Amino acid sequence: MLFSCKEENDNTAFYYPAEWESHQAIYIGWGYEAEWKREAWPFIIDIVYALNGTTPIIFLSDTSENVQVLKDFLLNKNISPDDYEFISLPMNNPMAPRDIGPVYLLNGRGEKKVVDFKWAAQEAYKEFLIARGIEASKAAEYASFLERNQKVDSILAIKNGHEVISSCLTLDGGAIEVNGKGTILLNEYWMLKYNNGIPKDSIENELRRTLNVSNFVWVGKGLMEDPPDIATIIPGYFGAGTDGHTDEYIRFANATTILLAWVDENERDKHPINKGNYERLNETFQILKQAKDQNGQPFNIIKLPLPDLIYRPVVVVEGWATSDTTVGISLFTASDGYKVGDTITQVAASSYLNFLVSNDKVLLPTYLHVGGSKEKEEEVKRIFTKLYPDKDLVWIDAMKYNWEGGGIHCFTKQVPLSTNFRKN
Template sequence: MNILFRFLLIVVVAASCAKPEKTDFYMPAEWEPHDAVWLGWEDEYESYHPVVFNVIHALMPHVQVKIAVDSDSLMRVAKHILSEHSIDTTRLQFYVMPGERYWIRDHGAAFLVNSKGELGVADFAWNGYGYPQWLQEKFDNNVDSVNKYFKPVRTKMTGQVDSLMAIAENATALKTWVAHEGGAIEVNGKGTLILCEATVFKRNPGKSKEELEPEFKRVLGVNNIIWMKQGLADDPWHFMRRIADNYVGGGTGGHTDEFVRFANANTILLAWVDEEEKALNTINKMNHERMSENLEILEAARDQDGKSFNIVKVPLPDLVAKKVVARETVDDWKTSLDMRVRSFKASEAPHAGDTVLRVPASSYMNYLVTNGLVLVPTYTNTGSSPEKEERVRKIFATHFPGREIVFIDAMALNWSGGGIHCSTQQQPQRKK
């Protein structure tokens, strides 16, 4: 992409931010009709590709698929690889958006609609999942170390992707200073939003609910906010973390799309560990405690009309814990599950040569709903109970009637702290 085009792109982004805001925009529920579903593409993480192929194959009969890439050259590579896997790329729409990375829901556009048939975008600030704050914690506020690893230019570019998506769709951008990710937004389309304290406050240190809530309400068009306390234990904040005992992992620190989702305007699905499973391992025990606390909050909560919710417990898959080795160097760290000692903060780090139990951010809750379809992760390939997965299938069939339920193995994404929902972003149908 030449320098002139990049300059024009920046000018257009700045101009779009100056457009007058319209206050009747709101985020529809995910089960409402979609005009498209977006995905991102990063060629360097080849382990993700089989998941991407399966997701695209499943989506294409139901909805327009749009793919954002960082550069023209990467777009050509993506088209070639997708074509080799029997995907008709002429039916896909590609967009070159500098700064684009794989997890498009988190840094990309959170689409809105209004009663006039217009499209909007909630343009949140982006700080790489609170990366500067994580570096400060990891290096005990050592400024030199923080500056060494934090790349503000790359972060800024990725933070402009939602604005570029707004431009591509001629949507109005509602900008906010609040730093937040799309995987941490859960709405019922009627005025209620679910947030998680663990993620919101890590991204916005020093800010209070009283400061944050008006901005969430303004840019998402909601009037009622429910605050969860913590997400899943196997979704810790950033990489790598010692979760407890010898269990290690990494993730977002509590995205709602890992543990709490609306199935309809008045029904909430909550990740759950049954009583008889909580003593099987430390992770199960932690998740049982966390979700029990969240259940109490949800039972006391009310929707935008003052009504209580129907809460459905969705079992978590059986824990996957892979023995891996901590090393000083890992040559193929993008594909290997072994970990570099320096990826940890000092107080949590294993010694080089230690064997630890790495756990993925695995959850049936990281699903995507679109036109006539629900994409749900499967875990029977990694040893989870088929009987449990059948219970999950019945829950989804009950609460998303008339939609095809398709299970996809997304474990490659789980090892990186994400899943199917994190990899996709729905573009709602404009109101007629």
């Protein structure tokens, strides 16, 4: 497999910029037709208010969505739609631009390219259906509606005149965490599972070719409350998630600092999910203590507290549909042992690591309104204030999206500013 061997100070070499580098705009997903999409509108408005006047916003929606509905909604909130761009694309579920949106590359000349990775959800949904008794060909047919999302990144790239680099790798945007200097963090379990049959050295070679990274830090599994699709976590408890995207548990804060979600030892034995998370995160912590950056230097590792577990009782009902109080039995496997009428517990994918760094603000989730620990949130505030002294911290209620397995970072996607120049 071929890849570029250009010197790092060669301004023609493309690289994947870190999130804290300047943004030209931020994509926000918007949906109207489904009820759960409309319920996310207050969350959208909070993000718009947070970014207003500092970072341009581009709304992405399905071609079936009525953009005028969103414009009217913005007007009702005293927000002028004339200040924003609206793009409709042939895609399903526009609410997750992080994972399906373009992976932009920049070079020192201000030129842009886009990498078109495969999106994991289509194959994952097919396997989800097979595990629940759907015949394989039928499962593939049912999952085919997600095919349209596989080219969202390429369509946006071509629309803006950017060259597209096609890749054989499956790599969702929420699973890409780089420091902009050549180092990438990779969830080994996730990468090998969703790139079944591709060995680690081939994955590394392809990431060298596409993202121009040179230093690979393979870390442990993600959070237990971030399972694949909808799945039982421990008996009687289930969650919805991505199966371990890095933006739920491990992030770069700057080129030398890694934030790692953490469960303290005094909380480890309070709940089986806490214990499981402690074991997973401690495995990654031990890896990070031995890891080096692209220059051979150790990382500064900061443990960021996980919110207290957030969960709610739901009743098992017939079918596939879910609500705030019910869940369809067809979403589970026979081995889960649930029966219609059972009350089981849903756990939210809550994490302070699902944050967004914008040009002059950091958007963070808050959990105080649902009984979260004030002491933990104060600790998170202290850490981020120190890390980003020149940026305002904006706290947003992301719970509606947490129940669906996402958060602020998933809901957004930055477009890097083309005038950036790589600093070595």
